[in-house]
Amino acid sequence: MKYYKSLQDLIENFQMYPGIGPKTAERLAFFTIQKCSKEAVESFSKSLIEAIEKTKNCKICGCFTDQDVCEVCQDEKRDNTILVVSDTKDIIMFEKTAQYYGKYHSLNGLISPLNGVGPDDINLASLFERVKSENIDEVIVATSANIDGEMTALYIKNILEKEGVKVSRIGYGLPAGGDIEYADEVTLIKALEGRKTM
């Protein structure tokens, strides 16, 4: 059975997403042509383009934003702490807990010697600059609980403890080997509360 081209194209395009295999892609494509209104599909199509065209990375923290500087970095009432993540979308996961009132910083990666990623390949230099220029009291390292995450946390601690800055690491609640992306909000709140000075 060959589908006609426009249906086949749609099925293949759906499969670029993780977790969407051939069968799910088929179901989504059929839903699109069978159950969705033309307006809904046009709105979806447009929002894909708009999202990718308007999304930038905040010049200061690296978070996704549609402005030059994100809303968190623009907010002058934020605490003088920086929560450091490896993956930009983890910022949004923590922001959704509504229990953290400080700033963020995305490393956009982790130190990983096995993969040839050194400290200069991720956004560490800008973190250390911010710690000085923004008078930061505490840096909370929220990397995942794996080897690269531990190593990156240790590297940050070694640099910043010389400067007299408190470095802590989220701990309680994040399951070993787990990924921040899949944690629920309560677990993330516990992880923030249970952080330990390194």
Place this chain on the structure above:
Amino acid sequence: MKYYKSLQDLIENFQMYPGIGPKTAERLAFFTIQKCSKEAVESFSKSLIEAIEKTKNCKICGCFTDQDVCEVCQDEKRDNTILVVSDTKDIIMFEKTAQYYGKYHSLNGLISPLNGVGPDDINLASLFERVKSENIDEVIVATSANIDGEMTALYIKNILEKEGVKVSRIGYGLPAGGDIEYADEVTLIKALEGRKTM
């Protein structure tokens, strides 16, 4: 946490699909802005519009096609049988088995007195016309194994047995209460082989 508008819009649009909740929609939206190339997103966006603009229903059988008459109905070598389905996409499920060489007909619904759907509300009249005009030997009713499916099959049998047309119903393999959409191809082949004259 409020997302910026274009990201929020994309997340909401993903949620129009069945099986995509807020968390999955978020993951898909982040994957879009973070991991997909601009070309891939543009291709996806375009294919959504093309699929919905180019998809028509075949004038004869009702199947999805980008022409006036679908490839199966154009194929003169097809057997003189009609396989009747309630949902248009079920045609494609059977066609993928590559074990059925006849024609198809989509009722686009089932007789369902409880929901106020009578025989005139679904594509039954055109089925009976086709059985006469196309010299059909056998009508295979492939409706799901539930009350509405049984009732519709019985209705078709009652009309067509007066005309001397053999009416059969797929049987072996389709689990009771199950949905054709979720059946694998082997099950559908078994269902075709195990059909019984009504």
